[in-house]
Amino acid sequence: MKLVHDPVHGYIELDEFARRLVDTPEFQRLRRITQLGFAFLAYPSARHTRFEHSLGTFHLAKKIRTYNPEIEEGALYAALLHDIGHYPFSHTLEGLYPRHEENALWVIENGSVGDIIRENYSIQEFKKLLKHPLVSGDIDADRMDYLVRDAYYTGAAYGVVDLERLVRNLKFDGKMLVVEEKGIMAAQNLLLSRAMMYPTVYFHHTAKIAEAMLRKAVELEEIALEEIRLMDEIDLVSRLRNSEKVEVRELIRAIDDRKLYKRVYCSNKELDEKTISTLKRELQEEFGHSALLDYPPKPKYEERNAFVKIGSKTKRLSEVSPLVRSLVEMKDVYWRWCVYAREGIREKVRQFLSRFF
């Protein structure tokens, strides 16, 4: 039994199988994948990685299983590995490549981590466990860890959640994790905290700009999926720094030195697919890598998958809680797309946009 010290959970215990999974190159690589992408440009202390978060998720999954011993053991190791497929800077590059969940399947099939799994599980079986409610619901071990951890590392006051109470009141009913009556307030608090973390931390405009710049650099560098699959942030950044294309070198240099592009225009009016691609193309033609459209997917915190047990009935939390219901509206308040540009050409881009619309 190996003990890992963690400021969020105290001590995390790793059994021998978990320890061996952690000791693979694929898992150690997570130490070099920042949990919150470029959030550290706005919150300098947000330097935590997918490594700690994965250990924390495993830890909470194990605690939930203490109260739900019918959960199969394999789900714990799936919780440990649920983020194994993340690309450098976490979600930043998911627009350009398959989602990290898909990449995880590839890593598990092809990495040494898969060799260890095969000792006890078939890969097919294990792939299913990666979608276990322990790590894929609206109230799950993954989310419980990252919220509290992100709050700890950013110093944001929003992500303080009574994890102990929540863990004690999550019941696995064979298909999903249901919150029992005594845990409702804590569950509600978790969803609210998350909703408040979005505009203040996860969608902080400084991070969004740097992420859009990195995406552009990676796009221009034309890094193949085969290459990016197992890159860490050192590989990626040094590749871009040493690019043959001056635009790529300029972009990564600007990120490194925090000479970021500025917002030229933001809006929360949705655009149709065609407008988006036309706008993108014309910006590229007119301004090259100096002006960028950032059109993020609408956030999905509809909280549809949080279920609670009231008496003998299972209901959606949004049915019982007006607060949770209002989160859907809140989403619309904070979502928006933007055009960013290099400081010197802001005015020109502004004129271009007013002509475009």
Place this chain on the structure above:
Amino acid sequence: MKLVHDPVHGYIELDEFARRLVDTPEFQRLRRITQLGFAFLAYPSARHTRFEHSLGTFHLAKKIRTYNPEIEEGALYAALLHDIGHYPFSHTLEGLYPRHEENALWVIENGSVGDIIRENYSIQEFKKLLKHPLVSGDIDADRMDYLVRDAYYTGAAYGVVDLERLVRNLKFDGKMLVVEEKGIMAAQNLLLSRAMMYPTVYFHHTAKIAEAMLRKAVELEEIALEEIRLMDEIDLVSRLRNSEKVEVRELIRAIDDRKLYKRVYCSNKELDEKTISTLKRELQEEFGHSALLDYPPKPKYEERNAFVKIGSKTKRLSEVSPLVRSLVEMKDVYWRWCVYAREGIREKVRQFLSRFF
């Protein structure tokens, strides 16, 4: 300059005038007035008093004034004394006597604390300051202190608020404290935290029952307003323990030993004034002090008094925030009245109630 160590704010500085106010018997008495009444029967660690809270409110008021130097200095001392009129166990007895704000006026006029105030202020002027927005809005120094403090002492995860950000973004516009744009999320979090503290801490049924029992005991003991005005909890409890009436002694003994009455019936349907008083009278006739109606006033957290500045316009926070809007609904979910009774007669009371309605 005197320094007081406080686990919530670090160090609280008291200037000479504040120190002299604190050193009066009326203010020292607040050390023996529990902040949260009988909440400690549910959260044993909630033993903090109006004394610490008053110092904390003064501290925050002073910080707010740093960013709003046009606030008059006297408002700080009003913040310090805003709770000077509390009766034993804080809000518990307010149904039987004038509200604590009224009692505060009496204490200030008649106590040695008033003599000190008169050195610098007229009493009339000071009374007005007691309604200053620093301590009487929906987002004010009073509320900011008690939420964070109550969370600290109960261990509840709900009251964690970014006070620093809020303080830096409160602007006094001559009439009220308005939240500036950068403080909106923190303000929203404050109101949400408060809304979650209500059902879990402030309205915890264990505390409610003990409070109803104490009210009954005080009612039976027929303590005059003149007596209660300056009583502390030691005076009150020992008076009840030594009462000539056996019912009073039984009630306080039951509270002391935590042999509390049980809930017989609860409902969130409102009753009209007449029904309430009939029910109360009939319960008294039938069961004496062994059955109690607890019909609390509906909570007033409509958040009508929280204002924010969006661009150049001042708006209600509830207008901009769907989350805050939903708090009004939440109120209705958690408010309810109950009938409590001594363990042995629960069944009889239940039957009585089914006949009554």
Place this chain on the structure above:
Amino acid sequence: MKLVHDPVHGYIELDEFARRLVDTPEFQRLRRITQLGFAFLAYPSARHTRFEHSLGTFHLAKKIRTYNPEIEEGALYAALLHDIGHYPFSHTLEGLYPRHEENALWVIENGSVGDIIRENYSIQEFKKLLKHPLVSGDIDADRMDYLVRDAYYTGAAYGVVDLERLVRNLKFDGKMLVVEEKGIMAAQNLLLSRAMMYPTVYFHHTAKIAEAMLRKAVELEEIALEEIRLMDEIDLVSRLRNSEKVEVRELIRAIDDRKLYKRVYCSNKELDEKTISTLKRELQEEFGHSALLDYPPKPKYEERNAFVKIGSKTKRLSEVSPLVRSLVEMKDVYWRWCVYAREGIREKVRQFLSRFF
């Protein structure tokens, strides 16, 4: 299984037997015995009681037993009850009456708490358990709880200890709790923290003065052991407030209003028994209750009872740690006796003392 929320340990689980012990009048009385006596006059927030501390000690004892299942179960309930004999204001009155450990034996033999114990244990057997290493060593559950708790409630930075690591590295060898190698640093930190809490909190002069004043009042009031045994702070203070002796009323009034006596003279030179009693008598004759000698017992933090396991050998921690060794010296730096007096007569007392020595 009952859960109690505690800001220090999160949730404390009480099994049925523990719950029944907690629900006795003797145990509930601990809610009205302040953990740190009059420390709240210096640290206003130090309002925690022996009740929470007793629950916390039980909680830690149970955790230690998880790693040492050979510890008998009864020792846990002894941990729960180890402070049941405390008088009002904790250690304040121990100079006048038998130590609280002795009073505990009386309470257990005569209280309803004893009736419950007898269901599973003989009283003789249980009395032995009260001296179990779980609550009577230099590194034990009692000390681990109070240090961390006192730090939390005072806000002092000294009592932060890695309890989890310590708990995991305490081994019961049949006679005592021995710290294993991996826990040495945490154990050392516990002892250091305690040593720093002494001068800053436990021996804070403001608390010491109020305690000396209370002792004098109780002495003058001539409260018999039979009366004090089960008094809570409400009983005691109201008894003194209503005393027939004006001196007693004056003393308690001065404590209530925090109009404390002042230090006239302090020294760390030891006095012999005879000098102490002569000085005391002459002060009484000359100044009545207006001047007080406070000659506290020398603190016993020689740390003789902390043992560690180095390889296969059990050694005293003081043998291996120069830091712990130096604590003995530190003790001598901070211990001292004082004479306090009412503000108005300080000069006279000073003259008296210079004649006396």
Place this chain on the structure above:
Amino acid sequence: MKLVHDPVHGYIELDEFARRLVDTPEFQRLRRITQLGFAFLAYPSARHTRFEHSLGTFHLAKKIRTYNPEIEEGALYAALLHDIGHYPFSHTLEGLYPRHEENALWVIENGSVGDIIRENYSIQEFKKLLKHPLVSGDIDADRMDYLVRDAYYTGAAYGVVDLERLVRNLKFDGKMLVVEEKGIMAAQNLLLSRAMMYPTVYFHHTAKIAEAMLRKAVELEEIALEEIRLMDEIDLVSRLRNSEKVEVRELIRAIDDRKLYKRVYCSNKELDEKTISTLKRELQEEFGHSALLDYPPKPKYEERNAFVKIGSKTKRLSEVSPLVRSLVEMKDVYWRWCVYAREGIREKVRQFLSRFF
């Protein structure tokens, strides 16, 4: 005035001059210099960087100056830049290159950070400020920040210090920062905390091994001082990963994958210079990069530079505090040199060493 959110200090204010210094490439580079080198291999969460620490040091320096307005303003900017010369992985490479303080002088003279400084200060003058007591004493802003920060990020219980009290009780006497009487306990706690951080965090053997391996890789790669001066960790690691020498690639791969060398032999007996270099040479000849001698300099926490004011006299803290005195001894307990080797050849290295000595 720019505000930076920091979980340790709340909000850090940067004035315009500070903000411009922060916005240079040299300062932004500190975001990619890990504060604690490879400590994250033992404490996964220790991912904080010299960037946050530099801001925190500036913040504390400013607070100290509030109570000591005679400190010249330039010393604050020196505090901000005091770590600008750190190489990748902080102290790890200082054995191979000039100390980071010397490199800082070069960076300031040659970097764009120097251009900004020159607007207000002569470089000569500024270089002197880098040795200001604010950042070069035993109790200074630098140390105060890193201890509390390292404790926060590792979760270690040792580095909790009452910074507020210390700041309020540091007096600049023209030559150094002297601790006033009320701050002695906090100062003592700072030094103790540091002493406990050494064996548990700073000298954790896992980090020491990885650091020795990195040093070897850098040595073999023969990176010139001119190259390393402004490298960040991305530059260095990718350089080593892409080395032409297989040994270098093996070493960095082993660090990346956490397949670390093992301890073969450790001792706290000092060796003379000649023995050290002979041992080093022979190990290299016999085992190449597969066996490493790690002979760290003896730690210098003699605490000679912590001064306190007792009455009107300035004394060394070690004179007044037996605890601090004992820290010197403690040093000797924990210092040691080791030989590490690749797992497969441990036995051979052991035999070699027994022949050598």
